[in-house]
Amino acid sequence: MNEFAVSVKDLTRTFGDFTAVDHISFNVARGEIFGFLGANGAGKTTTIRMLCGLLMPSSGMARVAGLDVYSAYEQIKQRIGYMSQKFSLYEDLTVRENIEFYGGIYGLNRRQIRQKTAELVQYLGLEKQVDQLTRSLPLGWKQRMALSAAILHDPDIIFLDEPTSGVDPVSRRNFWLLIYELADRGKTIFVTTHYMDEAEYCHRLSIMKDGRIVELDEPRRLKERYGRETMQEVFMEIVNRKGEQ
């Protein structure tokens, strides 16, 4: 099998005559936390959707878990977890019912579902809220729950599209602790964000602009090369400099 968790070459997607993703190429190693940065409309979500088998690429090559996105998208779904940019639990179901539903969809049996529910509830500290409607939970908890629901089937690769947008700093930290734990267990994390402090947590970063990847390196090396103290400054410089062309 392919040594990379995700491998992309010249991947392109157009909508009419607008090119949302323009010949991007990169590889993500197993167990890596791979950050995807870029201004609004840069093409991050479009890229993730192609990798998850939700959207057909217009051209180029992409393999996820060694599987081709053009032909093996159904198999890919078994191997990945995806948390979309929108919140995606059912707000009118309770925490327990959400876990039961997604567990059932992922083919867990009753006993496994009960076990997973107990595990998750304990892990997330939701003992008191387990029979409350998800709607009533604070956003930070909802997001951690959504992540937990998206990985009930224990996938190798996890795609997170702006998982922490709108979440308070403490909850964001908790969320990232969860991400680190997953990475420690050998999971590959592919995450987009607009928060530069989060970008610092990633093993490697790619910065997208107008559908193209303009930088791809470790945060430390990027800061060195640009002679800046923070990723925030690096990001601003990249976005502004390339914008002047």
Next chain:
Amino acid sequence: MKRIYYLVRKEFRQILREPAYIGILFIMPVVQIILLGYAITTDVKNIKVGIVDLDQSPMSERLVEAYTRNNSFIYYGSTDDERVLIRWLDDGRISLGMVIPLHFQRDLINGRQPDVQMVLDGVDGNSAGVVAAYAAQVTVALQKEWLPKVPPLQKKAAALHITTIEPRMWYNPDLKSVNNIVPGIIATLLTMVTLLVTAMSIVREKELGTLEQLMVTPLRKGELMIGKIIPFEIAGFLLVNVSILAAGWIFGIWIVGSVWTLYLMSLIFSLSTLGVGILTSTMARTQQQAMFIAWFFMVFSLLLSGFFIPIKNMPDIIQGLTYLNPMRYFMVVIREIYLKGTPLEFLWKEGVAMLTFGVASFVLATVRFSKRIG
């Protein structure tokens, strides 16, 4: 299979938690039946009749008496001047004026079919039609009573005359048009739930983003479709039963034919509406769009179903168009079962037509759904 079970279970939880769905399922049928039912019945109750009896024979008096006895009519008065009658009508004092011709009794006995003239207040064409039908019914009933008095030779002519008057009314002996309305309402509500609500529920998940989440799970599109269909099929079935009970308790109109035949036909019919509902969900991005598209389909199928406007009264081209409307067949079937008790073996043609449309729209929906959703 197990995945479908979890989908259906989730869907039911959501339905039971959504007050709007509960309203649609249990309150709307009752409200619609009451509103439409009463709106129609009040129109045809208490029709004031004025009479000009030029014959003054026992038989003409019997005719007048028949009207004054009937619950739908109120006797206003008699006059021997037709102009007075017209004035009453113009003033709105009566809604029906009846002129019994001279030699009414003699002509009747001789089988010469005397012409009783009905003058109607035609401002509201619809209720005038109902009044005329009611009046005809009273007359027909009376002619039956008189038939034995007609000499054998003339019987044929007299009998023929009777059958030419509004044969449709035979199935509706109480003369309540609510009898026609109730089956129509059942058809409408069933369409509403299986078409509109199904589409809305799928598009709602599109809007919330849960549909995208489902699309990255191993759930197949076919399973998703079935998981969406089963709950609303069951809901539609419940709704049919609520409507039947509401019509029975409120208006005392109970189904004459087999309720199983009705269930079977409803199932066949809802195949086509579910198909269109799923098609709608593939075309709409927002719940508003879904609502709009679904209404568009619903209004057309209602208008071309014969519920409001009898198909016979439509222009030829439009009449032809109605054959493409599954609801047209269902409306016939449900009226036949409800009012006449027609058994299944006489309704198979309509059943086959609905099944054809059902399968076609279903195949189309499945193809589009697997291409477009997600």
